[in-house]
Amino acid sequence: MAAGREEGSASVWLSAGLPLLAYCGLIFYLSSQSDLAVPGFVARSDKVAHMLEYAGLGLLSSRFFARLWPEKPVVILLLLAFFFTVVYGLSDEWHQAFVPGRDSSWLDLLADGVGGYVGARVYLWFWGRRR
Numbered sequence: 001m002a003a004g005r006e007e008g009s010a011s012v013w014l015s016a017g018l019p020l021l022a023y024c025g026l027i028f029y030l031s032s033q034s035d036l037a038v039p040g041f042v043a044r045s046d047k048v049a050h051m052l053e054y055a056g057l058g059l060l061s062s063r064f065f066a067r068l069w070p071e072k073p074v075v076i077l078l079l080l081a082f083f084f085t086v087v088y089g090l091s092d093e094w095h096q097a098f099v100p101g102r103d104s105s106w107l108d109l110l111a112d113g114v115g116g117y118v119g120a121r122v123y124l125w126f127w128g129r130r131r
Helices: 010-031 046-068 074-096 106-130
Strands: none
Touching: 010 046, 010 074, 046 074, 046 106, 074 106
């Protein structure tokens, strides 16, 4: 391993993997709530809430992949983060189908994907500038 690289090291898993897993757990917890109140600034559109929530997931997943594989091209890291957020969004929509008072929607999944892409793109833009 070259000096200054953390690829595959425990510090990557602790500093980037753990926050990602914790955020996934938070999304799962929030999706399990039957009577989840949406903040006032997004009360009219739950799609905005989905995009913001998954922008965070896209940011954290792109951070994890960029720290894990720093030599990969940005486009590959973006695709990995986008794929991760969409698959997680799909599993979340499936999970919500079984929660009383919640429903599953392909429009929510679309909002999740858009948010995930934007969050990943923002992180990778800043990360790419630092490289």
